[in-house]
Amino acid sequence: xxxxxxxxxxxxxxxxxxxxxxxxxxxxxxxxxxxxxxxxxxxxxxxxxxxxxxxxxxxxxxxxxxxxxxxxxxxxxxxxxxxxxxxxxxxxxxxxxxxxxxxxxxxxxxxxxxxxxxxxxxxxxxxxxxxxxxxxxxxxxxxxxxxxxxxxxxxxxxxxxxxxxxxxxxxxxxxxxxxxxxxxxxxxxxxxxxxxxxxxxxxxxxxxxxxxxxxxxxxxxxxxxxxxxxxxxxxxxxxxxxxxxxxxxxxxxxxxxxxxxxxxxxxxxxxxxxxxxxxxxxxxxxxxxxxxxxxxxxxxxxxxxxxxxxxxxxxxxxxxxxxxxxxxxxxxxxxxxxxxxxxxxxxxxxxxxxxxxxxxxxxxxxxxxxxxxxxxxxxxxxxxxxxxxxxxxxxxxxxxxxxxxxxxxxxxxxxxxxxxxxxxxxxxxxxxxxxxxxxxxxxxxxxxxxxxxxxxxxxxxxxxxxxxxxxxxxxxxxxxxxxxxxxxxxxxxxxxxx
Amino acid sequence: xxxxxxxxxxxxxxxxxxxxxxxxxxxxxxxxxxxxxxxxxxxxxxxxxxxxxxxxxxxxxxxxxxxxxxxxxxxxxxxxxxxxxxxxxxxxxxxxxxxxxxxxxxxxxxxxxxxxxxxxxxxxxxxxxxxxxxxxxxxxxxxxxxxxxxxxxxxxxxxxxxxxxxxxxxxxxxxxxxxxxxxxxxxxxxxxxxxxxxxxxxxxxxxxxxxxxxxxxxxxxxxxxxxxxxxxxxxxxxxxxxxxxxxxxxxxxxxxxxxxxxxxxxxxxxxxxxxxxxxxxxxxxxxxxxxxxxxxxxxxxxxxxxxxxxxxxxxxxxxxxxxxxxxxxxxxxxxxxxxxxxxxxxxxxxxxxxxxxxxxxxxxxxxxxxxxxxxxxxxxxxxxxxxxxxxxxxxxxxxxxxxxxxxxxxxxxxxxxxxxxxxxxxxxxxxxxxxxxxxxxxxxxxxxxxxxxxxxxxxxxxxxxxxxxxxxxxxxxxxxxxxxxxxxxxxxxxxxxx
Numbered sequence: 001x002x003x004x005x006x007x008x009x010x011x012x013x014x015x016x017x018x019x020x021x022x023x024x025x026x027x028x029x030x031x032x033x034x035x036x037x038x039x040x041x042x043x044x045x046x047x048x049x050x051x052x053x054x055x056x057x058x059x060x061x062x063x064x065x066x067x068x069x070x071x072x073x074x075x076x077x078x079x080x081x082x083x084x085x086x087x088x089x090x091x092x093x094x095x096x097x098x099x100x101x102x103x104x105x106x107x108x109x110x111x112x113x114x115x116x117x118x119x120x121x122x123x124x125x126x127x128x129x130x131x132x133x134x135x136x137x138x139x140x141x142x143x144x145x146x147x148x149x150x151x152x153x154x155x156x157x158x159x160x161x162x163x164x165x166x167x168x169x170x171x172x173x174x175x176x177x178x179x180x181x182x183x184x185x186x187x188x189x190x191x192x193x194x195x196x197x198x199x200x201x202x203x204x205x206x207x208x209x210x211x212x213x214x215x216x217x218x219x220x221x222x223x224x225x226x227x228x229x230x231x232x233x234x235x236x237x238x239x240x241x242x243x244x245x246x247x248x249x250x251x252x253x254x255x256x257x258x259x260x261x262x263x264x265x266x267x268x269x270x271x272x273x274x275x276x277x278x279x280x281x282x283x284x285x286x287x288x289x290x291x292x293x294x295x296x297x298x299x300x301x302x303x304x305x306x307x308x309x310x311x312x313x314x315x316x317x318x319x320x321x322x323x324x325x326x327x328x329x330x331x332x333x334x335x336x337x338x339x340x341x342x343x344x345x346x347x348x349x350x351x352x353x354x355x356x357x358x359x360x361x362x363x364x365x366x367x368x369x370x371x372x373x374x375x376x377x378x379x380x381x382x383x384x385x386x387x388x389x390x391x392x393x394x395x396x397x398x399x400x401x402x403x404x405x406x407x408x409x410x411x412x413x414x415x416x417x418x419x420x421x422x423x424x425x426x427x428x429x430x431x432x433x434x435x436x437x438x439x440x441x442x443x444x445x446x447x448x449x450x451x452x453x454x455x456x457x458x459x460x461x462x463x464x465x466x467x468x469x470x471x472x473x474x475x476x477x478x479x480x481x482x483x484x485x486x487x488x489x490x491x492x493x494x495x496x497x498x
Numbered sequence: 499x500x501x502x503x504x505x506x507x508x509x510x511x512x513x514x515x516x517x518x519x520x521x522x523x524x525x526x527x528x529x530x531x532x533x534x535x536x537x538x539x540x541x542x543x544x545x546x547x548x549x550x551x552x553x554x555x556x557x558x559x560x561x562x563x564x565x566x567x568x569x570x571x572x573x574x575x576x577x578x579x580x581x582x583x584x585x586x587x588x589x590x591x592x593x594x595x596x597x598x599x600x601x602x603x604x605x606x607x608x609x610x611x612x613x614x615x616x617x618x619x620x621x622x623x624x625x626x627x628x629x630x631x632x633x634x635x636x637x638x639x640x641x642x643x644x645x646x647x648x649x650x651x652x653x654x655x656x657x658x659x660x661x662x663x664x665x666x667x668x669x670x671x672x673x674x675x676x677x678x679x680x681x682x683x684x685x686x687x688x689x690x691x692x693x694x695x696x697x698x699x700x701x702x703x704x705x706x707x708x709x710x711x712x713x714x715x716x717x718x719x720x721x722x723x724x725x726x727x728x729x730x731x732x733x734x735x736x737x738x739x740x741x742x743x744x745x746x747x748x749x750x751x752x753x754x755x756x757x758x759x760x761x762x763x764x765x766x767x768x769x770x771x772x773x774x775x776x777x778x779x780x781x782x783x784x785x786x787x788x789x790x791x792x793x794x795x796x797x798x799x800x801x802x803x804x805x806x807x808x809x810x811x812x813x814x815x816x817x818x819x820x821x822x823x824x825x826x827x828x829x830x831x832x833x834x835x836x837x838x839x840x841x842x843x844x845x846x847x848x849x850x851x852x853x854x855x856x857x858x859x860x861x862x863x864x865x866x867x868x869x870x871x872x873x874x875x876x877x878x879x880x881x882x883x884x885x886x887x888x889x890x891x892x893x894x895x896x897x898x899x900x901x902x903x904x905x906x907x908x909x910x911x912x913x914x915x916x917x918x919x920x921x922x923x924x925x926x927x928x929x930x931x932x933x934x935x936x937x938x939x940x941x942x943x944x945x946x947x948x949x950x951x952x953x954x955x956x957x958x959x960x961x962x963x964x965x966x967x968x969x970x971x972x973x974x975x976x977x978x979x980x981x982x983x984x985x986x987x988x989x990x991x992x993x994x995x996x
Contacts, residue, residue, distance in 0.1 A: 011920055085937070100971045105937035106973075110886075110919050120889070121751050122934040185848025185889060186755050193800040255620050257684050343887060344842035350683025365914050372979070374971030380919060388608075388886065389841060391618070415975060416863055416914035420610050421878060436620040439583070439603035467642045473598045473872030474606075481913060482871070487978045 004165055005215065007140040013215050017047035020130075020162045022215045024048050025053035027084075028127040031118070031154030032073060035066035035310035036264065036289045041130040041164040041482075042072040042220045042357045049076035052163040064118065064126070066149020066337050067111060067288075067381060068092070070223040078104075087123075088114045089379035100375045108369060111288070112341035115153040116437070118491075119184055123285030129158035131205075134173050140209035142203075143174055146222060147310030148336045152181045152205045161207065162214045168221045173323040173427065175203050177334050182322060193345045196259050196286040196307040197333065227292050227314040230270040233398045238270035239463050241394065242278050244425065244432055245352060254391065259286040261346075261386045262354045264312075271291055276300055286349055288340055288382045288468060290332065292317035297379040298331045307333045309340040333399040341385040353390035355383040357397040357418075359408045360426050360451070362444040362464055363475050364435050366395050366418040372486055373414025380417050388422045399453035405494040409452040411463045412482035426451050439476045441468065455496060458481040503713065504662055505638040506856075511713050514547035518628075522546050524557040525582075526625040529616070529652030530571060533564035533808035533835060533986065534762065535589070537645030539628040540570040540718045543978040547574035558582040562616065562624070564647020564835050565609060565786075565879060566590070568721040585621075586612045587877035591757050598873045604700045606867060609786070609880040610839035613651040617682055627656035628714075630664050631701075632671050638707035641672055644720060645808030646834045649926075650679045650703045659705065660712045666719045670823040674700050675832050691843045694757050694784040694805040695831065721972075725790050725812040728764040728771075731896045734927040736768035739892065740776050742923065742930055743850060752889065757784040759844075759884045760852045761811075765894045769789055769852060774798055778860045784847055786880045787836055788830065792814035795851045796829045805831045808836040839883040851888035853881040855895040855916075856947070857906045860942040860962055861973050862933050864893050864916040869911025870984055878915050886920045897926035897951035905994040907950040909961045910980035924949050938973045939966065953994055 006012055017068050021044050024030055034040025042049065052059050062085035063077065074092035077083050083095065087107035090096070098104040109117070118126065119213055131151050135143040146150055180325065181199030182188055192200055230238075246252040259281065262268045272293035275283065283296065285306035292314050299302035311334065315323055321328055339345065347354075357366045357379065367373075369380055387393040395418070397408045422438070426433045431450035434444050448460045467476035485495045503509055508835035512767035519542050522528055532538025550557050560583035561575065572590035575581050581593065588594070595600040607615070614626065629649050633641040642649055653659055678699030680686055691700055713737050728736070758765045758781065768790035773781065783792065783804035790812050795801035809832065811819055819826055837843065844851075855864045856875065865871075867878050885891040893916070895906045906926065918938070924931045929948035933941050945957045965974035983993045990996065 048731065100969065102966065102974075105940065106972060107935075107937055108919065113919075117934075124935070183844075184753070186753055188846045188848060189692065190690055190846065192688055193689065193894055255682070255684055343845060347841060348683075348686045350686060370973060372967075372971075372972055373977055374969055374975050376972035380917075384886075384917075384919060390881075413914075415973065416911075416917055416976075417919075419882070419914050419917075421611075421879075421882060421915075423604065435616075437605070437622070439601060439605055442603065467872075469599065471872055472600065473868070473870075474604060474874035475868060475872055476600075476914065477872050477912075479871055479981050479988060482981055483977050490977060497656070 004135045004167060005065045006138045007136055010136060010140060010215060011210065014217060015214045017216050018051065020044050020216045021047035021051055023160050024061060024128055027230055029062045029124055031064040031126050031129045031150060031158060032069065033131040033144060033147065033151040034069035035147035035149035036068050036074065036312055037070045037225060038310040038312040039132050039145040039204055040065065040069035040073050040203050041132045043216055043218045044130050044162060045073040048075050049080050049082065052080040052082050056472050068378065072223065080201050080337060081402050089381050091378045096376065098160060098395055105374065106381045110380060110384045111337050112343065112385040115150045115336065115338040118150065118153055118157060120354060126158040128160045128162065129154035130164060131155055132164045134166065136163065136171055136212065137204055140212055141183065141204035141205055142207045143204045144177055145169060146179060148179065150333050152179050152336050154206050155205050156181065160213050161211050163212055163217065164216045164218050166218045168219055170322050170325050172329060176289050176332055177203050177333055178330050179205050180339055182338065191342060191344055194348065197305040198403050224313060224315045224318060228269050230266040231400065233429040234266040234270045237267050237396050238274045240427050240432045241271055241354065241396065242274050246279055246359065257282060257351035258350050258352050258391055259284040261287040261351045262287050263356050263383065264291065265356060267312060267356060271428065272297065275302055277366060286351055295320055298328060298338055305329065307335060307340065309335060309337045337497065341382045343385060343389045344431060346386055347389040351386060351392035352392055353386040354394045355387060357395040357408065359413055360395060360397065360447065361413045362447050362448060362460060364420040364423045364426065364443050364447065365413045365416055365438045366423055367413040367415040368417040370415035372490060384418060387418055392424050393422055393428065394425040395423055396427045399430045399451060401491045404455060406489060407453060407456040407485060407495050409447060409456060409460060411460065412477060414483060414486045459497060466492045500994035501797065502611060502633045502665060504636045505634055507699035508638060508713060509708050511710065512715060513712045515714050516549065518546035518714045519549055520540050521658050521660065522559060524611065524625055524773055527560045527562065527622055527851050529562040529624050529648060529656060530567065531629040531642060531645065531647055531649040532567035532571065533645035534810055535565050535568045535723060536720050537630050538563065538567035538571050539630045541714055542660060542662055543627050544574050545570040547578045547580065550578040550580050559903045562648065564645060565768060566876065570721065572732040587879050589876045594874065604874065606877045608878065608882045609835050610883040612835040613648045613834065616648065616651055616655060624652060624656040626658045626660065627652035628660045628662060629653055630662045630666060632667055634661065634701055634710065638705055638710055640705045642675055643667060643671065643703045646675060646832050648809060648835060650834050652676050653703050653705050653709065654679065658711050659709055660714065661710055662714045662716050663787035664716045666717055668691055668820050668823050670827060674827050674830055677703050677834060678837055680836065689837060689840060689842055692846065694782045695803040716910050722811060722816060726764050726767050728768040731739040731927040732768045733924050735765050735894050736772045737865040738925050738930045739769055739852065739894065740772050745779055755780060756850050756889055757782040758849050758850045759785040761790065761854050761881065762787050763854060765854060770795065771922040773800055775851045784849055789965055790874040793818055793826065796826060801829065803829055805838065806835060807833060807835045820855060828838065839880045841883060841887045844884055845887040848889035849884060851884040852883060852892045852894060855893040855906065857908050857911055858893060858895065859911045860958060861947065862918040862921045862941050863911045863914060863920060863940045864921055864925065866915040867915040868913035885916055890922050892923040892925065893921055894925045897928045897949060904953040905944060905951060905983060905988060905993050907954060907958060908950050908957065908983045910975060911986045912981060926985055935995045957995060
């Protein structure tokens, strides 16, 4: 224990999870560590949920995290109805239902905005921070575990700081982090990152013994997401994407060696594993979430460096990581999300960005978040931060969903996350639409002929041509039919005409 | 003449406008200086238009500028049907009609993206650049006039460079510019601007005698836009905006002294002139277009520094500026648009951004560009660059248009430019909606009750409440009615129910 709590005066602040949870009360603003299920507190939220279930109290909190967290936090608290406000991202089914029923007030945000909005006070003062830590230094500084997220900001801002000291990672995890909190305006400085491997901060979150009020010991590991397998459809998308970038580099339009960002899920894994057989060498990542495939790519000598905000592994992936952590650590670095997702750094580095669309319209606007325009899936996450500022902004999606009943290419998106100005390439298993240097009417033909599923191609082209003929304009639309695909799905469960 | 062309070997490159225009031929990519009618070439495009009219030739070019330009360029070329592609922004009526009829292929772009997209080659190689200059240095470098825009990039990239040497400004204009072209990826560096007054470049565009092929002498001034007067409605918007910021500063949520950005037009002028009687002191601007009101604010000692991409004055404003240029110059600086509009600098400085919405929906999505979803007005301009990265992102609009027949607050915007994530405050003459820290359902009530015109308030609330009841979701919508306000206007010329 003294290996991990090296500041002697903090040893008597060790409490049980129940005692720590007793500091969380109804109406409080609570910030937690955690980014896309990694490095989030587990025992304290479980204790809180247990207390609420036991006492039947009506406690509801406002919960702020870096991004999504594991079931021990979002799931356990949602189950007892203990979340009032929630931001900025989630991936929990029960919480999703509560958000969509209006029971939970959810704030969907660009991940790069979260820490500064908290510091500006736009959500009010922070009562409690619960931060999962790997160790506490001699000086009382906090070494995070598998994610950084918003932890540096909440450690500074919260009235009460609870550290959940997690002993499941080898000592060598220490040193993987690069923690940097910008000064706020009007004194904000430049972030001198010109390579993904540049370090600009310290390996710990500055706290000090006065800023750590309670410590809970934990040996509960992150809930590991199993490695997402990918389908033939996703593989086909990945192949086109890799071909496209290889051709761009060959043609001289894109320099070699730009860093990559990629979202999570099946397509992302297909892309990452596709790199193993790709012509790319000495690859770098400047991304958010690092997953199993990054270890494969390091092992294969394909990836020389990966900067992220969290490392989220499968059970098997974590075993490999732990066994060879000293070697992997030379290629990895974890930063706060206001640095990983900062437009300054993203635009400077010239990132190749790949994110998933729920649907795209014929002019290239993208919906990443709301099914049928109303029901939230997970949130916008960092996709806006990366796509607006990337060297080339790519969105991927299978051309249909629900066994063909939903077309991912529609006349008009039912919710809007990314505008035509931020979308340069759209890829489905049907093909790749290159929107660069094309005007909206050219884009419509490109997207319909290259990306739409054959079942929907004629319907879309008919809509577009009638809109050109009957209405015209820079982006021709039949306003009264613009959302008719969605209307048909709502009425008949199928976007196809009957 | 030798005062203005100080590189002796260039004196024999002086040609007539007709000779210069002869280098512009059908199908060419032509880049011109100019940003929001200032500093654009006049004689060469007029000569080109004259030639086309005279010969009846079918010449059509692809025209790239910084932003909108004067009638001598967009107007003259549109009149002879000589524009095929056009980007990234315009404000010419005839060109607008040609864009909306599909005759001109227009590319609406974030202004911060234009120069780098050109350099990346996404529009193909640049054949000709026509750059209005104030002088050419001993070394053959180009000193621009009243705007910088994309001139540094097109001077470097074009096969043929034509300088239109404009003698209408006093010698003292020299030194107002700060020209900086970033290195492209993977070698992009930081932009070390931490104050609007920081200089990071040179007072001229690096060219050299080999890069200037033809020079045309000109004494034709910029077409001056008359100072836009403002209405009572716009004044009421401005008053609320100033009150809001003053209250934010007083409450400690916003530090004193953040720089301002503001769009152009009536509301902008009402805001700027409202500053004269405001509590703000030592104000700074980090904006795009600097207009007459900035001179007033400098004279009143309210503004200590204004950084922009162009200075666009009325006749009377230009007279004042010319008479006292040495003094004004101490408070002013003009930069390329990839620096004025760069997210890196905007987010670092923490700008207070004010831009105009055409319409906003009940969840805070904004349409800035397309009337009834289809017909382009001017373009997105720099609004996305500023609003996404501002300290506080504000949009202003009168609550109705067309004498009340159009509501600027609608259930669902008919075109998307700015998502809910980038809109924090909406102001109409009816009131101010503060969206910070509110979830979508709270935002809907805030916008409807604060911003909508009374004629539309009940209709909007009825839509929202039925959507909550009948559909639910994180952003409740009745998909089949979402665009019904627009449908009603298209059918009956009035969004109000009959």
